[in-house]
Amino acid sequence: MLAVLGCAGSRDPDPDRDGIADDCVIPEHGLPADVFCTGLQLDRDPGQYVERVAPYEPGVTLWSDGAEKQRYLYLPPGTEIDTTDFDAWQFPEGTKAWKEFRFDGRLVETRLFWKRAPSEWASGTYIWDASGSDATLDTSRMPTIVGDDYEIPTAKDCGKCHHGGADKLLGIEAVALALPGALGVTLQVLRDDGRLSWAPSSPQARLPEDSTGRAAAALGYLHANCGMPCHSSRGLGDETQLLLRIRADEIWQLPQHGAPVSDATEAEAYAATVGVEPTTASVAQRFPGALRVTPGVHESSLLWLMTDRRDDYAMPPLVSHKVDPAGTKALAAWIDAMSP
Ligand code: HEC
Known part of the structure; x- marks a missing residue:
């Protein structure tokens, strides 16, 4: 069944026809x-x-x-x-x-x-x-x-x-839209436009820091590249318990939640990585002695080892064929600044 967008009686979920030509054919399901x-x-x-x-x-x-x-x-x-x-x-x-x-x-x-x-x-x-x-x-x-x-x-x-999105979308979420670098449709803009059914009184956020002064940059990289898509309780990487997504309740005091974190060391992404052994046997075998994060030594930290390569052990494991130079650098800088 095909419906022509804009014709009387068609299933038109988009009342604004701007830009959509009259002869556009929009299938009932799926995409044109x-x-x-x-x-x-x-x-x-x-x-x-x-x-x-x-x-x-x-x-x-x-x-x-x-x-x-x-x-x-x-x-x-x-x-x-x-x-x-x-x-x-x-x-x-x-x-x-x-x-x-x-x-x-x-x-x-x-x-x-x-x-x-x-x-x-x-x-x-x-x-x-x-x-x-x-x-x-x-x-x-x-x-x-x-x-x-x-x-x-x-x-x-x-x-x-x-799959890691609560409702498919990934970057259109509270934390990412409230950080200092967010542009355009930020959390503040959505709130001020009345587009959110609930919002905290402060629509701005910063990622938590620790005594190295380098945690926020590293956690931001991990949040967008690992936590949002896979490594969260709702993503496909859930079974490893390598949880790298910064949750909104870690930033804001939310109804029915405990206090937000006051320092990066209290974040779940910290507890899941610093000094923690890998749970995947093949990873432990390939990188003997490496921990998810070995304080002070990025070369024996799996977060860095696996994001800094593009072979069978590469992270992310799909689509990307080039290492992210800025992201891996931020990660190494954070790990190396930790006291061993
Ligand atoms: C490797 C993981 C990955 C794959 C594969 C992927 N995406 Fe995404 N996508 C993301 C992440 C993470 C974001 C949010 C961060 C950003 O926008 O940089 C995103 C953002 C988006 C956005 C903006 C809205 C949002 O969700 O934040 C769209 C649209 C989108 N992706 C579409 C697609 C489509 C369509 C495909 C398949 C053809 C796809 N993506 C494949 C990870 C992925």
């Missing part, structure tokens, strides 16, 4: 094949954006092998995000989030998550042609490699990481 039918850009022009779609950047971000990224959020007019559980936001029907990836200013892919019904998200990525004028939904089962080694994940891979 043409990126210009998703509602991000106007008049089939990759450089013109629909006004109601708001750009943003979380205060900590995922490393994507050096790609330049721009993110956009659309919340249908008059809707709010259910933030009753401030650490597990639930988005209104009709929510869309896009992420564009560019190299040297040239669009390579545009990823989309669209909440089409109360518990139905459609997701996928649009691959741009060489001229950068059109992009089509990627339906291949194998990843597409662009240039030397930039990997465009398959639709199946999206879920492996986005």
